[in-house]
Amino acid sequence: MPHTYETDGAAIYRQSFATIRAEADLARFSPDEEQVVVRMIHAAGMVGLEAHIRFTPDMATVARAALQKGAPILCDARMVSEGITRARLPAANAVICTLGDAAV
Template sequence: MSRPSRPSRPPRRYDYVDSGPAIYVDSFATIRREADLSAVPADAERLAVRMIHGSGQVDLAEDLVVHPRVVAAAREALEAGAPILCDATMVATGVTRSRLPRDNDVVCLLNDPRVADLARAWGTTRTAAAVSLWEPRLAGAVVAIGNAPTALFHLLEMVLAGAPRPAAIVGCPVGFIGAAESKLALVDLAAEHGVDIPYVTVRGRRGGSAMTSSALNALAQEAE
């Protein structure tokens, strides 16, 4: 069997940086130059930089809400081998496995065969229904919600109903319906219900899988 031919590079017509390491270094330097990180806790600066990198929006720093213990709590949990529970496959796929300190499980149960029936029975989204299946692994886990506001609302309702508490929540669902409200509920959880779970979120409609997995990668390892 003949070996496939090696492709040739097309003639270069544009002036751009094409070194992967250089792109990372220049990107993070640009973020630090352009973003106002003064309101971010000192140990969360790299978390903020990664989230801005994942969104391409330096003004994201203005809307970040970072619990003072989220970096320490998430990192301690991951160092102890805790799983990462994700609402969406895209969030799970975006986790850089080499950054995980204990080869931690990265779990998304959206395609579990039980989900569709639960969603129909409860009249909710499949993503929210899948969150209920996290309960056996929820205690001390790191939760990452970057897609569905209903998933974040459902998680908070579970916790308020007595479900085990995760070690930390990355709560950045994106969207026009319920996204801002679900994140506000997360921010207000301790003040309104006395449940203090470390978290990071972003006010308003912005969020998404890339931003959420970027946050996870920062929490998993201090190195930028």
């Protein structure tokens, strides 16, 4: 029996996020926190992760405002820095990972 696979990357992406929103318990998160949690679940491929995520009050809102003002993103792992989609950053924010910097 032949299988039909979705091959449109944008459609796969949309469906992935729709599945997360349908299956994860996101009720306790603010709108800004929810966006972060959904991205974390997507990156980990693990619905249920939301049960283990906690935010300092207003952290997501303050972080979003800092990014919009051009704050850099500091990463302690190359894999993290490479995984950031620069086109989605609001102010062409610098992504800095000094892991390979000899001065560090």
